[in-house]
Structure formats: C-alpha cells, structure tokens
Amino acid sequence: MKAQFDHTNCDECPIRHRAVCAHCDVDELEELEDIKYYRSFEAGQTIIWSGDQMNFVGSVVSGIASLTQTMEDGRTQMVGLLLPSDFVGRPGRDSAPYDVQATTDVVMCCFRKKPFEDLMTLTPHIAHRLLQMTLDELDAAREWMLVLGRKTAREKIASLLSIIARRDASVGQKGMSGQIVFDLPLTREAMADYLGLTLETVSRQISALKRDGVIVLEGKRHVTIPDMGRLMEEAGDDSDGGFLI
Amino acid sequence: MKAQFDHTNCDECPIRHRAVCAHCDVDELEELEDIKYYRSFEAGQTIIWSGDQMNFVGSVVSGIASLTQTMEDGRTQMVGLLLPSDFVGRPGRDSAPYDVQATTDVVMCCFRKKPFEDLMTLTPHIAHRLLQMTLDELDAAREWMLVLGRKTAREKIASLLSIIARRDASVGQKGMSGQIVFDLPLTREAMADYLGLTLETVSRQISALKRDGVIVLEGKRHVTIPDMGRLMEEAGDDSDGGFLI
DNA sequence: GTTTCCACTTGATCTCGGTCAAAGCAGCCA
DNA sequence: TGGCTGCTTTGACCGAGATCAAGTGGAAAC
Secondary structure (H helix, E strand, C coil): CCCCCCCCCCCEEEEECCCCCCCCCCHHHHHHHHHHEEEEEECCEEEEECCCCCEEEEEECCCCEEEEECCCCCCCCEEEEECCEECCCCCCCCCCCCCEEECEEEEEEEEEEEHHHHHHHCCCCHHHHHHHHHHHHHHHHHHHHHHHHHHHHHHHHHHHHHHHHHHEECCCCCCCCEEEEEEECCHHHHHHHHCCCHHHHHHHHHHHHHHCCEEECCCCCCEEEEEEEHHHHHHHCCCCCCCCC | CCCCCCCCHHHHHCCCCCCCCCCCCCCHHHHHHEEEEEECCCCCCEECCCCCCCCCEEEEEECCEEEEEECCCEEEEEEEEEEECCCCCCCCCCCCEEEEEHHHHHHHEEEEHHHHHHHHHHCHHHHHHHHHHHHHHHHHHHHHHHHHCCCCHHHHHHHHHHHHHHHHHEEECCCCCEEEEEECCHHHHHHHHHCCHHHHHHHHHHHHHHHHHCCCCECCCCECCCHHHHHHHHHHHCCCCCCCC
C-alpha cells in the first residue's frame, strides 16, 4: 500500500495540479520533494486526535478523510470533508482543533511541519497558494453553515449529493443527457454527522429522493443523477451555482 | 463621523494590535498608511452585496458587521460576525461570496485591493498575519457548525452569549465574583439568523435563561452574566475552553 | 448452506422548535 | 398627550425530524 507512492516524483503526482504545491516552480518543488513522505491510513482510523501535537502537514492523495468535533455527551458534527488534493494541518499552530479521521482508506503526502514552515517563509508561491486554499475552505465552511442552519432534511441530502457529485463524479453518457454517476463514500451515519441529522432521517430522505426520481440507486451506495439541475433545485441552491455539466 | 478617524496615525489606532497590521514594522506600516482610508456605515446599511466586485479590503475599527447568506425564498443565515479588528475581503478574489452588513454603526479602515495585494507580495509579515487570521476564522466557522448542527435552542443561545462575552465584555466587579456585563449588539432577529432559529424561539430561550438565573437582563439588551462557568455549561462546551476570567 | 454481522430501511410515537396570532413596551413625531 | 412604529414577549397549536424498535438484505465467516 505504502510502496505504491514511495519515491514518486512530484510531477507525476495525480493531485499535484490542485494541491498546495500547484504553481510551484522546479526548484521549489525539489525542496518539497526532499522533505515529503507518504503515510497510509485504513478506513476508520483516526489520523489526528483533537488536541494532539501536530508535527506534520500534508495533502490527501487518495481516499476521503473527515474533520469531526465531538461534545462530551457524544453528539458529533463533521465540520469538513477532505478529498484528494485537500490540505491538512495549520502552519504556525501546535495542536489540532478537531479529530481527523480516515473515512475510506487514505494515502497522504506529508511534510514535517518545521521544514515546511521554513520553506513557506522562503517561497511566496506556497504561502500564497495556502492562503487561497484556506479562503476556499472558509467559503465552503460558510456555505455549509447555511445548509446546517436553514435547510430542510431533504435539501440537506440534496446539497450533500451535489457537493460530492461536483468534486467526485465522472460523467456517464456524454452529450446533452450527461448523467452523473458516483459511489457514495460515506455511510448513512457519516452523512448524518455531516448534515446534523440522524441516520434514520438520512435513510428516509434518500428513499424519498429515490421514489421521486431525483436520484437512482443501485445497491446502497451507487448513485446516478439523471438530472443535475433537478438535484440542485432540490438542494435549494441558486439555479446554476457556477456548476458546469 | 468620518472625520474622527481621518488622518489618524496607525500607531494610535485602537485596534491595531489585533488587526491584520499587527506585528508590521515601521516601514511596512508607513506603506499601509499611504494607501488607507476610512469609511463609515450606518446600522442596517449593506457594505458589500454578494456577487459585487470588491475593490477594497479592510478592518473593522468600531461597530459590528455581519456576513449573511440568503436563499431565494428569503431564508437567511448569518455566517460570520465581524467585531473590531476583524478583516473584511479576500485578497486574490474579485467578487464577494456573501453580503456584508453593518449591524451597528460601523467604521472601517480600508485599503484599495490592488495596492494591498502588491504590498502583500512584498511584505511577508502581512501575508503571514493574514493567513493566521484566516485560519482563526476557519476555526470559528467550524466551531459554529457544531452549534448549528447539533446544539439545542437553549445551548445555541448560551453559546452566542458566551462568544459575545468572550470578545466584547468588560469585567464588572473584579476579583472572585467577576461578573461579566455587556450590551447585546444584535436584535433578536439577527440572533435568530445567526443561530438558525426563529426570533420567537430566541426570545423564549432568553426568557428561560433569565428565569433560571443564568443571565440577568436589564431592559432588552443589557446583560449580566453572574457565573460564566454556568453559562459555558449551558452552552455544552468543555468546561473551560481556554476562557480566562 | 447457514450463521452472523453490519449497514440500512421502515414503522410508531414523541417532542422541540416553527408558525400564526395577539399583546406589551419604549421611543418618536405630531 | 396620543397615536405610531419597530422590537420584543407570550400563548396556542402544529409538524418535521428525533427516538425507540423491529425488520431486511447482502457479504463475509464457519
């Protein structure tokens, strides 16, 4: 598992064009290459515990990780979904503010924090890129606040499906009837934790969307979206939201 | 109103030690001073409309502003509260992702975006400080996701009160019985928009907290917290949360 | 083959917060 | 002084989603 990424050159990296190292020039990339190493995690494993010292930062290369906060009585809220190319860690901070968990098997490209921070002060490209990525995350978090605070259960499910579709999907039949097909990377419980619902409600609403023809389910995880516009309407988003079919 | 800040030197600025310009050295500060200007807004005024071109960035000097997202059918969610020293704007972005509104009368210290961005590429202090502030905002947004997704109405109110208390309060009687006293800067409706509730529910829960002695109200806005620990328990936060009385 | 397990579905009931409606209350203008 | 106007409180009722409780189905284990 680990070997499949070891010794990979950065310019062959599948996520490089979206990750923090995008737009780095050749010598910057070499510096990064010197301090990087890969780590693998199995589904369910906790990558970082809330409050832990974090001695590395890095990017998700494959798989899905999640950021979760938990109250003493066990109520949990997922506060972020990390897909390939997303950045993990806070340069300049010592301890993690929430748990990071591997939702599926995950491979990460890691940098020890100190050398990375040093590099960041020297290479404005990286600092700039990191600021842009952080601003994107902030926008995503705030968009999610609207979902959590004001949307109905059905709208929440539709919102989650369209977010996953947007980042994770492959287009099936091309052309005008461009269906979107993907596998849900989350259990019903994980979806519930992301959406601020119970898993029963998630299940019921998915059944309802299926009954109404908004989605097509094969098995429990394989989803087809016959009409992305319809799904976005169900999500309550402005008609297009910059989404490209 | 405007005149009271015009021509002020940065090193006399009341919010300077917390704002984006903190830790700048003298010549950096002079550069900022060259491109800064003040703008005032009245309570209720919209500072930036969602989707607008943003040609400036800046810091809140006094007053309170809020970031809000609105759905087509009118449901609105406040996604951020900007207190003095908080930064407004996204270097490197053209259009605003949400409305910025003056909740009270607001004075802002603005910089035209282009010169600020240029300055940022030259002065690592500012870029670094901005990244740190953005990471703080991200943490705050994610903490709020837990509030929106998993807390009860009573816990939501208690959470909001303790956040305002933390940043906005003055300590009354010093010593062991350190009461905390402040004026609510938000209407019941604005609180509801922040908490994902209706204004009626906000009103009822405030009445309940008052009845139970968690808070003391004089009039509708003046709040005394006799026991901050008690309030934080009601908010469902971990006992101390790093809060210092 | 069948047992077990786990993720999921479905049903019955309850409850918290939303909705609708009516006052209360302070500041403001005439 | 009196009536507006806008913010707030309070009450009565309702419903979306939570809770509690079976039941289903498919894949791995024996």
